Amino acid sequence: MAKDTPPRWDRKMQQRLARGEAAALGELYDRFASLVHNTAHLVLENQEAADQVTREVFGYVWENPDAFDPRQEGSMRSWIARLTRRQAVHRLRQTGTREIAERGEGSTEELEQRVRRAAVAARADYIVTSMPAPLRKALELAYFERRDYRQTAARLGVTEDEARRRLRLGLQLLSTAHTRPLDGPPPSAHGRSR
Numbered sequence: 001m002a003k004d005t006p007p008r009w010d011r012k013m014q015q016r017l018a019r020g021e022a023a024a025l026g027e028l029y030d031r032f033a034s035l036v037h038n039t040a041h042l043v044l045e046n047q048e049a050a051d052q053v054t055r056e057v058f059g060y061v062w063e064n065p066d067a068f069d070p071r072q073e074g075s076m077r078s079w080i081a082r083l084t085r086r087q088a089v090h091r092l093r094q095t096g097t098r099e100i101a102e103r104g105e106g107s108t109e110e111l112e113q114r115v116r117r118a119a120v121a122a123r124a125d126y127i128v129t130s131m132p133a134p135l136r137k138a139l140e141l142a143y144f145e146r147r148d149y150r151q152t153a154a155r156l157g158v159t160e161d162e163a164r165r166r167l168r169l170g171l172q173l174l175s176t177a178h179t180r181p182l183d184g185p186p187p188s189a190h191g192r193s194r
Contacts, residue, residue, distance in 0.1 A: 007070060007075070009076075010068070010070060010075055010076040011070070013027070013028060013076060014065050014066075014068050014076070017061065017062065017065035018065045018066060025058065025061075025062050028058070028061065028076075029058055032076075032077065032080050033054065033058075035077070035080065035081060035084070035126075035129075036053070036054045036057050036058070036080060036081075036084045037050050037051070037053075037054045038125075039081060039084045039085060039088065039122050039125065039126065040053035040054060040057075040084055040087070040088040042088075042118070042121055042122045042125055043085065043088035043089060043092055043118040043119065043121070043122045044088055044091060044092055044095075044118075049088075049091060049095075050088075052091075053084065053087050053088050053091060054084075056087055057080065057083050057084050057087055060083060060087075061080065061083070077130075078130075081126050084122075085119060085122050085123065085126075088118075088122065089115055089118065089119050089122075092114070092115055092118055093111065093115050096111040096114065096115070097111065120177050120178055123176075123177040124174055124177035127173050127174055127176065127177055128174065131170060131173055134156070134166055135166050135169055135170040135173070136170070137156060138152055138156065138163060138166035138167050138170060139166075139167065139170040139171070139174075141155055141156070142167055149163045149164050149167060150163070152166075152167065
C-alpha cells in the first residue's frame with residue numbers, strides 16, 4: 001500500500017504529467033500500480049481484465065492530468081482509485097451485458113446486483129487500506145482474529161475506551177462503502193495527444 005500522499009506531491013505530480021514528463025508517469029505507476037491492479041482484480045475477478053483496466057487508468061491519467069481536481073477528489077490516490085473502480089465497474093457491466101445478450105446467461109437485475117457487490121467490495125477494500133494503521137489494526141484484531149474490545153485493547157496496549165473508539169470509527173468509515181452511489185461512467189481517454 002502506498003503511503004498517504006501529501007497534497008504538495010499531488011500538485012507537483014500533476015504539473016509534471018501536464019508537461020509530459022514520462023518519468024512522472026513511471027513514478028506514479030510505481031506508487032499506485034498495485035492499488036489500481038488489485039482494485040480492478042477485486043471487481044473483475046480476472047487477471048487479464050485487471051491488466052487492461054490498469055493500462056486504461058494510467059493511460060487516462062497520462063492523457064488527462066488536468067482532470068485531477070484536489071478540491072473535488074482529495075488526494076491523487078483517491079482520484080486514481082475512483083477512476084479504477086469506475087473503469088472496472090464499467091468493464092464488468094459491459095462483459096455481463098454481452099454474456100446476457102450472447103448466451104442468455106443471467107438477467108439484468110442479477111448483473112446489477114453483481115456490479116453493486118463488486119463496487120462495494122472495492123470501495124470497502126480501499127477504505128480499509130487507506131484508514132490510519134491504528135484503526136485498521138483494531139478492526140483486523142476484532143474481525144479477523146475475533147477479539148473483543150478488551151482483548152483488542154490488551155493486544156494493542158491501549159485503554160478499553162481507546163479500543164472501542166478505534167473500532168467504532170473504523171466501522172463508521174467502512175459503513176460508507178455501502179452508502180455511496182456507484183461512480184459515474186468511466187473516463188474516456190480523449191485528452192491531449194502526444
